Amino acid sequence: MHFKPxxxxxxxxxxxxxxxxxxxxxxxxxxxxxxxxxxVSPTLPKQEAISVPSVKKAGKQPFSRRTLFALWxxxxxxxxxxVVTLNAIALGLTIGGLxxxxxxxxxxxxxxxxxxxxMMRNELFGRILYLAVNILFxxxxxxxxxxxxxSTLQHLGGIHSGCNTSGIVWLVWRVVTLFRASRxxxxxxxxxxxxxxxxxxxxxxxxxxxxxxTHHNIFERNHRFLGWCGLIATWIFxxxxxxxxxxxxxxxxxxxxxxxxxxxxxxFALTFFIVWPWIVTRKVSVDIExxxxxxxxxxxxxxxxxxxxxxISRSAVLEYHTFGVVSEGPNAKYHYLIVGVQGDFTRxxxxxxxxxxxxxxxxxxxxxxxxxxxxxGIRVCTGTGLGxxxxxxxxxxxxxxxxxGSDQEKxxxxxxxxxxxxxxxxxxxxxxxxxQRGGRPDVMKLIKExxxxxxxxxxxxxxxxxxxxxxxxxxMEAGIPAFGTLWDF
Numbered sequence: 241m242h243f244k245p246x247x248x249x250x251x252x253x254x255x256x257x258x259x260x261x262x263x264x265x266x267x268x269x270x271x272x273x274x275x276x277x278x279x280v281s282p283t284l285p286k287q288e289a290i291s292v293p294s295v296k297k298a299g300k301q302p303f304s305r306r307t308l309f310a311l312w313x314x315x316x317x318x319x320x321x322x323v324v325t326l327n328a329i330a331l332g333l334t335i336g337g338l339x340x341x342x343x344x345x346x347x348x349x350x351x352x353x354x355x356x357x358x359m360m361r362n363e364l365f366g367r368i369l370y371l372a373v374n375i376l377f378x379x380x381x382x383x384x385x386x387x388x389x390x391s392t393l394q395h396l397g398g399i400h401s402g403c404n405t406s407g408i409v410w411l412v413w414r415v416v417t418l419f420r421a422s423r424x425x426x427x428x429x430x431x432x433x434x435x436x437x438x439x440x441x442x443x444x445x446x447x448x449x450x451x452x453x454t455h456h457n458i459f460e461r462n463h464r465f466l467g468w469c470g471l472i473a474t475w476i477f478x479x480x481x482x483x484x485x486x487x488x489x490x491x492x493x494x495x496x497x498x499x500x501x502x503x504x505x506x507x508f509a510l511t512f513f514i515v516w517p518w519i520v521t522r523k524v525s526v527d528i529e530x531x532x533x534x535x536x537x538x539x540x541x542x543x544x545x546x547x548x549x550x551x552i553s554r555s556a557v558l559e560y561h562t563f564g565v566v567s568e569g570p571n572a573k574y575h576y577l578i579v580g581v582q583g584d585f586t587r588x589x590x591x592x593x594x595x596x597x598x599x600x601x602x603x604x605x606x607x608x609x610x611x612x613x614x615x616x617g618i619r620v621c622t623g624t625g626l627g628x629x630x631x632x633x634x635x636x637x638x639x640x641x642x643x644x645g646s647d648q649e650k651x652x653x654x655x656x657x658x659x660x661x662x663x664x665x666x667x668x669x670x671x672x673x674x675x676q677r678g679g680r681p682d683v684m685k686l687i688k689e690x691x692x693x694x695x696x697x698x699x700x701x702x703x704x705x706x707x708x709x710x711x712x713x714x715x716m717e718a719g720i721p722a723f724g725t726l727w728d729f
Contacts, residue, residue, distance in 0.1 A: 303713040311712055315395035316726070323402030327353065331413060342410070346417075347478050347503025350410045354440075354474075355510040357403030360396045362513045363520075363604040369393065370547075370605040374612045383697055386613040387721050390698070394607040394723060401447075408440050424486050432477045439470035456583065460559050471514060478503050520601045521556065528593040531653025535624065536579045536589040538563075538597070539655075543572025546631035547609025550577060553598045554588070561585050564628030564702075565603060566656070568663065569635055578656060580624035607723050608632045608700055611639060616696040618642060620687060620711065625702035625725070626656070632700070634663040640694045641669040642687070644680060648673045668694070683707070684714035691720055701725065 330349070333339040342349045359365050373389050415433040418425050445451075446462035482501045483491040498504050529537040538552070544567040551560040567575035579586050611617055611632045620642045621629040633641040641664055648671060649657055660669065670690065674680050687699065699722040701711050708724040715722035 303717065307713050307716050310716060311709065315391045316398040316401075319392075319395055319398030320402040320405075323399055324406055327402075327406035327409065331409065335413075345502050346410070346414045347481060347501070348506060350407050350414060351474065351478060351503050351506035351510060353403045353407030353410060355506050355513065357400045357407065358510055358513045360400040360403070363517055363600060363602045365513070366396070366604050367602065370609050374610065378613050379615055383721075386610075387698065389613065390607060390610040390723060393605075393610060394726065397726070404440075404444060408437070408444060411437055411440065424489070425484065429477070429480045429484060432473055432480060436470060436473040436477045439466050439473055443467045443470055456561075457559050457585075464557070467514070471511065475507055475511070478507050517600050517602070518557075521598060522601050523556070523596050523598050525595065526597050528589060529653060529655055530590055530593070531655075532647075532651045533590065534581050534651055535653070536581070536586070536593070537653060537655055538577040538579060538589070539574050540577075540599075541574060543567050543570050544575050544603065544631075545570050545609075546635040547606055547611060548603040548631075549606045549628070550575075550603050551600055552577065554585075554594060556598050559585060560598075564606065564608075564625075564631070566627055566630045566659065567634075568659065576627075576655065576659075578624045578627035578652065607726075611636060611700070614638075614697040616640075616694060618687065618690055618694060618696045618699045619702075620644075620683070620699060621702040622704065622707055626652070628702045629700070630656070630659065633669070634659060637665075637668070639668075640690055640696065642672075642690060643669070644672045644674060644683065646673070647675040683711055684718070687711065687715065687720070688718060697721065698723070 327349075330339065330342070334342045370393060373393060377386055377389055379386075411433075415430075415437055418430055418433055422430060443463055443466035446459055446466060452459040478501075479498065480491075482498050482504060483493055485492050524540055527539040529539065531537065544565050546567070548565045548567075549562050550565050551562050553560045563577040563579060565575050566578060579589055581587050581590060606628060608619070608628060608631070611619075616638045617632075618640045619629040619632050622644045623646075626643050626645070629641065629643070633639045641660075643660075645651065660671070670686065672681050672686075691699065699715055699720055701708055701715075701722060701724040703711060703725060705725075712722055712724040
């Protein structure tokens with residue numbers, strides 16, 4: 241039997257109606273029954289009070305070329321450059337006859353690179369890595385080292401892209417060498433090698449930033465299904481190459497022979513890292529709250545630690561979308577996702593709200609998860625970016641929240657505003673309502689004043705492309721350690 245989804249329409253912050261679903265209705269605490277404190281100029285205890293920042297005037301903020309280049313050539317591109325350069329040197333030595341290992345074990349370089357690249361995007365590996373860093377280096381190590389850890393963890397995508405690109409290049413080299421010695425190899429090996437090349441190359445092309453950012457659904461479908469097809473083709477190619485004996489021109493079909501091959505185990509590991517996230521994918525019951533036509537708040541069972549991101553979809557395998565998880569803690573009854581209406585998927589949540597969504601039960605960690613490394617910090621966010629920031633400030637009283645948004649109470653509703661009211665003291669938050677204040681604030685002035693009074697070690701920023709660029713550049717020129725939103729993820 242199917243029930244209609246639990247929807248709450250909040251035109252003017254009215255009381256919530258009961259939710260006829262498997263989840264209990266929102267209680268008074270969740271609804272934020274009390275009036276929310278809008279602290280634009282909080283008085284910090286035993287610290288200098290922060291002045292009210294002026295509304296920002298229109299105009300382009302000038303930044304030095306050095307700053308802009310440093311933002312462009314970030315850790316992501318540095319890691320990508322390092323990995324590709326290292327592989328290019330190795331390939332050059334191989335072609336020049338100075339290094340024979342890839343000649344004897346070509347599959348190890350191909351699948352080894354791809355396996356390591358895929359591992360960087362695996363939720364299980366990521367959670368273990370973040371956990372290890374948070375346990376080993378929290379607070380006691382030098383600040384420069386902790387900043388380096390955060391930067392590396394945030395930009396693991398550079399290793400992902402670099403290793404996969406290098407793996408494809410090694411595969412091209414391998415197939416070229418096979419075709420040069422085509423008389424010694426059967427057509428089946430040559431054909432599947434060529435097919436593997438094409439599939440993996442198309443998979444990589446579909447992940448180019450301009451495709452990923454402007455045609456997300458195309459990226460999702462092609463990158464995923466081409467990757468799966470590439471995995472199958474790679475398995476066939478590796479097994480055939482390992483079994484084929486170039487001296488006898490026959491296949492050595494024995495288990496003991498294939499399990500001794502390095503590339504077999506690399507491919508086995510690659511398969512594990514690709515399949516594992518789908519093993520923990522589940523269809524879960526959700527409640528949808530619609531405080532305004534611009535925002536949907538998704539509520540699901542289970543509390544979570546701060547700094548996690550959740551992938552959700554209407555389908556088991558298609559078009560997963562990532563949102564920050566809002567939770568009061570691991571022992572809480574629920575967690576929430578704040579979804580801004582932008583594309584087809586998010587619009588459908590309002591037009592046709594679901595009762596269930598597909599999600600991976602093991603959430604992957606975002607940059608906010610490293611907030612445990614720091615003694616104090618500032619979390620800056622605009623609009624629905626609050627979803628990635630709120631848990632950190634709720635669960636850690638040493639983090640200061642700066643949230644800039646339009647008509648915050650009516651747009652985001654009593655549930656989200658209630659979480660802020662109950663858990664974040666007015667002395668450690670600045671809530672700027674651009675509708676009430678007549679425009680956006682001078683964000684950099686606000687950040688600098690909070691930074692001087694709160695005395696944090698780091699600033700985390702979640703905003704749109706332009707806002708993130710301006711705040712990151714401003715913080716860099718002001719000498720404030722900061723990490724912003726990534727579009728390479």
